[in-house]
Amino acid sequence: MYEYVIARTNYIDAAFKQALAERFDQIVLFGAGFDTRAWRFQSDPGTTKVYELDAPITQRAKAGRLRQCGFSVPANAIFVAIDFDNEILPAKLAEAGFRNHERSLFILEGVLMYLQPESADLTLRTIGAIAGTRSRLVFDYVKSSVLRGENTQYGESGVTQAVAQVNEQWHFGIEPSQVESFLSTYGFILMDHVDSLNLEKRYFQNPNGQVVGRINGTQCLVTAERM
Numbered sequence: 001m002y003e004y005v006i007a008r009t010n011y012i013d014a015a016f017k018q019a020l021a022e023r024f025d026q027i028v029l030f031g032a033g034f035d036t037r038a039w040r041f042q043s044d045p046g047t048t049k050v051y052e053l054d055a056p057i058t059q060r061a062k063a064g065r066l067r068q069c070g071f072s073v074p075a076n077a078i079f080v081a082i083d084f085d086n087e088i089l090p091a092k093l094a095e096a097g098f099r100n101h102e103r104s105l106f107i108l109e110g111v112l113m114y115l116q117p118e119s120a121d122l123t124l125r126t127i128g129a130i131a132g133t134r135s136r137l138v139f140d141y142v143k144s145s146v147l148r149g150e151n152t153q154y155g156e157s158g159v160t161q162a163v164a165q166v167n168e169q170w171h172f173g174i175e176p177s178q179v180e181s182f183l184s185t186y187g188f189i190l191m192d193h194v195d196s197l198n199l200e201k202r203y204f205q206n207p208n209g210q211v212v213g214r215i216n217g218t219q220c221l222v223t224a225e226r227m
Contacts, residue, residue, distance in 0.1 A: 001159055003213045007199040008140055011221050012109055015138045017041055024048050025102035025132070028093070030123070031111045034062055038077040049076050051098055053089075056081040084119075089126050101132040108139035113170040113219075120172045128186035128226070135226040137188055144173035146218045154196065155216025176220060188224035195220045 016037045019027055023046050029035055032052035052059070059079045066073065073079070080096045082089065090100070106127050112120050127137060143153065147170060151157055163170060174182055180190045194202070196215040204213035 001155075001162070001216060003204065003215045004196070004199070004219060006213075007203045007215055008109065008219075008221060010203055011194070011199070012107060012138055013037065013041075015105065015136065015223060016107070019105040019136065020046065020048055024105050024136075026051065026098060026104040028098070028104060028106045029053060030106070030108045033058060034065070035109075038074055039066075039071060042074055047076075049078060049097070050074075051078050051080050051093065051096060053080045053082050053092075055083065089123070090130055093130070098130075100130045102135075103132045104130075104135045106131065106135065106137045108137075110140065112139055113142040113172050114168060116171050124186045128188065131187075131226045133226055136191070137183075137224045137226070138222065140219050140221045142170050142173045142219050143217075144175045146170070147173040153217030154214065156218050159216050159218055179220075179222060183222075183224045187227050189227055190222070191225050192223040193220060194222075 016027065020041060025047070026049045028051045029037070030053050032054045035052065038050040038052070054062075059081050063073070063079070078096050080092055082092045094100075108123075112123075115123065124137075131137070145152060146156055146160065149160075160170075176193075176195065179193055183190055196217040196219075199215050199221070200211045200213065204215070205211050
């Protein structure tokens with residue numbers, strides 16, 4: 001997973017920075033955890049608001065570590081404490097100042113695969129309902145074949161064992177060939193869809209054209225835009 005996480009971080013960093021450069025109105029991080037993008041990319045945030053969604057206990061821990069390290073929360077970063085199982089997402093965002101139907105970037109990094117299918121569907125339908133025209137959605141997903149246990153991908157057995165050992169089962173997967181139709185269900189069109197081979201070439205290819213790091217093949221990354 002090490003190489004994959006490096007590639008995923010770079011991929012989503014680029015999407016975050018592009019949203020800032022294009023003066024998106026809002027960025028929403030689902031399950032933000034200890035994400036540091038609101039701190040790392042503050043040279044010119046403009047008026048873009050960054051909403052970090054996570055459980056209260058995680059956000060308290062993050063705020064405590066930031067204080068210990070001498071960092072304050074940027075003026076444009078807003079913590080939205082939410083219990084995803086019992087609280088309504090649009091209402092919590094509205095309370096925090098989020099404005100529906102404005103151009104926004106929605107990031108679900110390491111999120112969808114842990115949701116039950118009905119929860120994944122509800123989350124994406126909610127995003128589709130509140131996103132403005134030309135908003136973007138960036139997420140990673142697990143291939144459906146991995147959930148079926150076909151063991152056809154590089155690194156599949158090792159990563160599925162590691163996930164099971166920490167009791168964080170994957171529940172939701174997508175067939176790569178169906179990504180475009182999957183996105184259209186929620187009002188999005190596909191902009192970019194990369195698998196492990198694409199990621200290796202993009203992030204682990206040296207100046208001589210040699211790929212120097214191999215990425216497990218269980219997951220892909222997607223960028224989509226609201227129609």
